[in-house]
Amino acid sequence: RDESRRFVTVHVLCRSEELAEGAACGFVIGDGSYRQEYILVRKAGQLYAYVNSCPHQLTPLETFPGKFLNEDGTLLVCSTHGARFRVEDGFCVSGPCQGKSLTSIEFEISGGSINVKI
DSSP: OOTTOOOOOEEEEEEGGGSOTTOEEEEEESOGGGOEEEEEEEETTEEEEEESOOTTTOOOSOSSTTOOBOTTSSEEEOTTTOOEEETTTOBEEESTTTTOBOOBOOOEEETTEEEEEO
């Protein structure tokens, strides 16, 4: 069996219009060892997508469902230890993993749906 062959599946995260300006939303795809968690953020009309895993201890960013951004919506925040990340590139500007970055993911918009391929 050739393990180098990987099957790619397109997963719809949401419709583009469902993610409001200045909002962030979490998504879970799969389960068990195939479970992946993602964050999708819309800021200044742009969309950004990251793996929902803080580089400090690999925990999801939010403690409370859907709570990813600081109060003014300018930074993603890890609620475990307070790390703060720029929305535009996932770079940690303060906290225990300062200088590291969230893992960005590629996505596409097709027919109004925001999709990831895994």
